[in-house]
Structure formats: C-alpha cells, structure tokens
Amino acid sequence: MESKSRILLIDDEEVVIDSCSQILAGGPYEIASASDGTAGLRLVEEFHPDLVFVDLKMPGISGFEVIEKIRVLDPTVVMVVITGFATVSSAVEAMKKGAYDFLPKPFMPEEFRLITHRSLEKRKLTLETIALRRDKEMLREHFAHIVSHELKAPLGAVQQNLFALEFELSDSLTEAQMEIMQRLKARIEDMLKLINSWLRMIAVDMDKLKDGFAPISIALPLSKARESLETLAAKKNIEPIVSIPEAPCLVNGDEISLSEVFVNLLGNAIKYSREGGRVTLEAEGGGDEVVISIKDNGIGIPPEDLPHIFDGFYRGKEAQTAAEGLGIGLAVCRQIIEAHNGSIAVESELGKGSTFVIRLPAVKPGANRIADPEAAGMAIS
C-alpha cells in the first residue's frame, strides 16, 4: 500500500490555497499550506513534502528565495511555481533555480491535477534513482566480498583437492582418467579466472584513487612495469626497447595504478607478440601532455573488435585462443587513465601489431609541492 503523497501549498492568497486544496480533495494526498515563505520553509522541514507549489509574488521573502532554500534543504523535493501571466519570464527564471515546472494563473482544475500528477511522478523517479544509485554502490561494496567468499573460496578448495587427487593418484591413473582430470582442472581454472576478473573490476574505486593523487614522474611506473615483465619478456625472447626522456615528465596521479596500466599494456604487447618480436615503450613530455606509447609487431586486433576492447568483459576472437584476460584488463586501464583525466587509444592492424597511446595532463616542474589534489588539478588545467 502506497503512502499518501505530501503536497505543500505556499501562497499568500487564501483563495488559491482553498481552491487548490479542493481540487485535490479526495485524492491520495496529504495537504499542508502556508501563507508566506517563512512559514512555508518551516513546513518543508516539519511536513517533509514530496511536492511544493510556490507563489512567486508574496509579501516577505520571495518565491525565488523559497525555491533556493528548499533546494538546499532537500534537493529531491519537486517544486512548481504558480505565477501570473505577466511574469512568465520570472517563472523561467525560477525553473533555472530548480523549479520543475510552472503553472500560470488563472488555471483550470484539470491543469492543476495534471501538473500535480506529473510532478509527483517526477518525485517518484528522483527517489527511485537515488535508491538505485545507493543500491549500486552497496552492491559494488558487497559484491567483492560475496564473490570471494561464496564463489571463489569453495572453487579454490575444489581445485586444491583435484590437485591433491591427481598428485596422489599420478602413478595409477590411466591416460583417459588423466585426461578427465585435466579437463576438470581446466574448467575450474577458467571459472576462478573469471571470478578474479570480476573482483578486479569491482575493486577499482576511482574516487578513492583520486584522493591519493600526487605529482609523480612517469618514469617510475614505466620502469616498474618493465621490471615486473622481465621474466615474461625473456621467455618470449623479447627485449623491449624503452625510451623515456631524461627530464622528469610529471603527472598528477597514483603510482601504483599507473604501474598497473603499464604492466597491463606492456604485458599484452609481449603476450600477443611472436617469439623474438619487437616491443617498444616510449614516453614523451615537454608540452601540456605526457604521451606514452606502447607498440608491438604482434598478432594485432581485428577491426571488428577494436571499438569494444576498452568496454570490459570483452575479449577478441584472436585473443581468446592466444592468451588470457585481455578483456577486463583494458577496461580497468581505461578507468584508471580516465580517473587521471587522460585518454587511451589504440591503433592496430591484424597480423602486423598494435599501438596503444596514453595521454596524461602534464604537471609543470615546480608545481610538484602541491599536496591538495584539487589544487593540483587546477594548476594543470
């Protein structure tokens, strides 16, 4: 059962309040009224209206002021301005200040009913949107926990016991039984990987990330990425060609997450290269931007996959057979780079290789003592 919608009428003309109340009488409404702005504002706090009708021309504080104050008190309250014909322009002004609609005087009962209905619908949608946003945030927070506890842990235990079984029975299993064992392990491993990707996607809280931004030299995360991929590169007989300027290229950002981006992109460049392929990692600064490009002459990305590769939960057909985990990785890269007010783009030709280019706003040397990320953001804009 839905509760009654609360409507507040603020108008100095008693006749308007009376007639409006009469029009709505018998409907699913609870109605309160005030004859001036001050009393009206008090009622907003006590009565908690869903919808407020405000007359623009009243003695005491004006309708405009009432609208502005209600907006501060509770921005979800829907406000409709009642105004004379002569002041349509001021009604428009009121809408700019946050009123949802306006009703010119004189009006027919049917007009008033209609606008009431529409406004309450608006209020309902506003509240629903807020609830959905809150749910989404809660879901995000709890999802990682639920997924890791209820899905990942049991699957991990199953896999561990498969490992144990295979290890114990390694001398006595037939070839066909070994084959079954391999399939079991492979399927569970796929599921675990998927779960890990979800967790990774969920764990990126960009707002928290921005809180920790500080001016750093781009060389730091770049060399970290290079170091952590040394083994993988050596395995494929690839020696990445690195070119980073001597002068520090400063960006305002988070070193760990930028490292993650470069590990991801450089890792992909190596993974999707052939044995002994050529991978280059370049950074350029000096201007308003720091530009980092990561280039390989590997398998490339089919044109039909290119528009989607930063979307998340997407992995190109070529990549599916070549190696693991491209889909989420690039989506996370994009999220991280966008949180840094930067951009990421890709050019690729199937069979010839890919180039990923990241552009980040540069911080001028000397601005590196700025601790406040907001101030730093202003300094570089």
Added chain:
Amino acid sequence: MTARIMMIDDDPDFVAGIRAILEKAGYNVDAAYNPKEGFQALQSGIYDLLLLDIMMGRGAEGIALARKIRKDPKLRAMPVLIITGIREQIAFLFPGQAVHPNFVDVDELVEKPVEPNLLLEKVSALLKASEEKKPQPQ
C-alpha cells in the same frame, strides 16, 4: 628427519587438499581451523613450518596471528608460508610482483589454489632457508 608442518586455515576442505599433497611428499601435517587453536598448538614448539591463511573468521585474522608470532621469541624464527585467496581482493596490488609481506623473519606467499609442485618447492625452500638461519642445529 621428517619436517612437521602446522596449517591454520578455516576451510577444512582446502586443508585436506593441501595436507594430502604434503603427506604424500612425506611431511607430517597437523591442522587447526581457527587462529586461536592454531596459536595454542604452535606453543608446543614442535613445528618447523607454518602454513597460514589470511582471511579467517571476521576478516584478516591471519595477519593478526602473524604479528603475534613475530613478537613471540620462541616462534619468530619459524618460517611461514602464507596461502591466501586475498590477493585479488586488494585493489591495485601490484600485478606480477612477488609479494613478500615480511610478517615474520622468513615468509612467502602463494595464492589459493596452489599447484602441488609450487607448494612443495616453496615448502622445501622455506624449510631450507630457516635451517640455514639457525646458528646450530638443535
């Protein structure tokens, strides 16, 4: 001499999967399913290595236990292999980088589930490292 290993993990099924591998390889394995019992069992001083889970009970109770061990003069030299599924949950944990939390003097970290060969390799390496650290065998 057969090494004695203590495993503390709140998932008995997971413990079974680790224990079977270690026992087949000739180790003696005891298990406790919560940090409190585990710490009590460790007090006996007979264990050469601890396998420790991180997420137990209400949160990262394994970390609290590792800190307790580090402060305990009798136990602090005992090597610890952390076996955990936590890594993926930590945002921005450096990918591809070896994780050495250094909760105690000698420790290592592997992610759940652990391949038998990797498990045995880490266990034997930790046992060896702690043996070398001892001034003289007891």
